[in-house]
Amino acid sequence: MKTYSISEVAKQLDLTVYTLRYYDKEGLLPFVERTSSGIRMFKESDIEALKVIECLKSTGMPIKEIKNFIDWCSDGDATLQQRYDMFIERKASVETQLKELKKTLELIDHKCDYYKTALEAGTEDVHKANKIEIPH
């Protein structure tokens, strides 16, 4: 079965070898096997697992929690419920993040309009409340 070196995997996943070794040190890669001299050999399935780790990371999950998940995977079928619950919770979290990011985008869009108008006028004053003082 073909295996990959740490630098090949780093290149493929756009990570550094430092990061991969750090993940290993944190217990995220217990499944990666070594040669007799201690060199890591990444299998195709290890790269797939790393993609899941990157996916969890991109949901904002901290590495210590990802480690819990990896530990559950090692523990086998007894932890299926925990793992399911975790993904359901992640799903809810990502959906919330999506909603918030959409709201952020709306505000940014407004600011783009605001500055477009100001630029065309040459001054931000076009947006200042322009109440005319009526003398009495």
Place this chain on the structure above:
Amino acid sequence: MKTYSISEVAKQLDLTVYTLRYYDKEGLLPFVERTSSGIRMFKESDIEALKVIECLKSTGMPIKEIKNFIDWCSDGDATLQQRYDMFIERKASVETQLKELKKTLELIDHKCDYYKTALEAGTEDVHKANKIEIPH
């Protein structure tokens, strides 16, 4: 004109007073005025500015770059172009983030399905490649 204390603003924006003072220390709040004894008085417009700061923060912009924007605001109309460009760039960034988060959500959804099926079967083995060795 009504003003607000630092703790009132913290409560309203769901931040801590520590964070607000930290922002001030980093130069994000040069517009906040003080009483003669040095106590911060937040105006309505200061709170609006803080909302923009929070918006930029939620796009992933680091505080040092937000400070550049705040400095540009203090510099007036001469920086309108920079500020416009910045928001256009933020818009592109958020749109990229949205796409990536949607891809992440798809993978998470798949994992939810995967674990739902595994849970129903009581074992993850249902997903193992199940090629039947045909004896020849």
Place this chain on the structure above:
DNA sequence: AGTAGACCTCGAGTTAACTCTATGTTAAAT
């Protein structure tokens, strides 16, 4: 006048996630 609670500054401490340095080993190519 005295006290409690909110305010202030300064600077140190924390945390996460890397990132790198020093030192040594291994594997491939000349």
Place this chain on the structure above:
DNA sequence: ATTTAACATAGAGTTAACTCGAGGTCTACT
């Protein structure tokens, strides 16, 4: 056989964004 590049570990250093502690001041209220 030797060099070179990639691999290894241990542990120190970095960075961002807070977070807090110490020590002091201010304001409102009895």
